[in-house]
Amino acid sequence: xxxxxxxxxxxxxxxxxxxxxxxxxxxxxxxxxxxxxxxxxxxxxxxxxxxxxxxxxxxxxxxxxxxxxxxxxxxxxxxxxxxxxxxxxxxxxxxxxxxxxxxxxxxxxxxxx
Amino acid sequence: xxxxxxxxxxxxxxxxxxxxxxxxxxxxxxxxxxxxxxxxxxxxxxxxxxxxxxxxxxxxxxxxxxxxxxxxxxxxxxxxxxxxxxxxxxxxxxxxxxxxxxxxxxxxxxxxxxx
Numbered sequence: 001x002x003x004x005x006x007x008x009x010x011x012x013x014x015x016x017x018x019x020x021x022x023x024x025x026x027x028x029x030x031x032x033x034x035x036x037x038x039x040x041x042x043x044x045x046x047x048x049x050x051x052x053x054x055x056x057x058x059x060x061x062x063x064x065x066x067x068x069x070x071x072x073x074x075x076x077x078x079x080x081x082x083x084x085x086x087x088x089x090x091x092x093x094x095x096x097x098x099x100x101x102x103x104x105x106x107x108x109x110x111x112x113x
Numbered sequence: 114x115x116x117x118x119x120x121x122x123x124x125x126x127x128x129x130x131x132x133x134x135x136x137x138x139x140x141x142x143x144x145x146x147x148x149x150x151x152x153x154x155x156x157x158x159x160x161x162x163x164x165x166x167x168x169x170x171x172x173x174x175x176x177x178x179x180x181x182x183x184x185x186x187x188x189x190x191x192x193x194x195x196x197x198x199x200x201x202x203x204x205x206x207x208x209x210x211x212x213x214x215x216x217x218x219x220x221x222x223x224x225x226x227x228x
Contacts, residue, residue, distance in 0.1 A: 043219030103156040
């Protein structure tokens, strides 16, 4: 069956460390993968997109990798801050254009000062 | 006003009530979506509209009825709901087709409680 798994429901790390969140999928062939941030009681906010032919993308303190052989994406936040505490969602895009995204359950990250 | 706006932000209704959720996007997008978010579950796609035409109905019960009068407005009409329908209902928009790879812009959500 098709699955998207974000391995940790919750992750606690110390301020200043690098947070690494994982997104694994089975029986999908995504054309791209997106990461979103969601704060409590708010809608998700788009962070980064990585396509199947890209290995890595960076945006400020954020880095995303995409390994289609391992069927895995890693999302890194370097020099983490308490303000980074939120739930992070990965989403698979199965085709370019208007095919709806498929979301994982999310990982709740807490950065402790 | 910019972005995606949802009203009301909170709604409490009885099982026999009829209510509606409203969504408006000011981004010039041509696709709009309703998602349901329940605790400890992934976002569940309910409905998709492209250029005002419904292109997806993800086996949603008929007690949820969408309406898209134009590409900027989306409604979700609710009637005879069940307590298990209590959730955060999220509206989103995107620009399709094209190279956008379907990036979604979400509203803040409508928190629905069914008593």
